[in-house]
Amino acid sequence: MAGRGRGRGRGCGRRCCRGRAARPSSPATPSSSSSDLQEEEREVFEFVVVLKSDPLGIQRLSDKFANFVTGNEPVMLHLREAGCDCYRWPVDVFFDERGKMYLHTGWEKFARYHNLEAGCVLTFSYLGEADMSVKMFDETRCRRHYHGDTDEEDD
Secondary structure (H helix, E strand, O other), X not given: OOOHHHOOOOOOOOHHHOOOOXXXXXXXXXXXXXXXXXXXXXXXXXXXXXXXXXXXXXXXOOHHXXXXXXXXXXXXXXXXXXXOOOOOEEEEEEEOOOOOEEEOOOHHHHHXXXXXXXXXXXXXXXXXXXXXXXXXXXXXXXXXXXXOOOOOOOO
């Protein structure tokens, strides 16, 4: 898996992992790569989760999202920080007998690395094929940018 040797989910340090857009903001043109076109054509399902009392525990996802994947339920999701395509965190998913969907094994590691706590708001964007982009906001509702905080430019 890409990024496995980097340990603990740290980004690669590339410009895309420093809170900047991973691809140009110009609209797709006929000369755009096929992967850019495929990403824009995919149906993206977005939802918000507010972390409650135990942000490190198993997290329940939106019922509408669980219904969206019905018939094609993933056993694992690959979470990644929005705007950073360098590392994906594998997180096991399970469904209970009522069809409720939860993030399980791997979630605690993701939450610890990103210092998530009660009151944080996460926006999830499901991009298909078990790929999930996550934006994280703190209790002040300001977005957290993890890899942009440690620039090596100490002049």
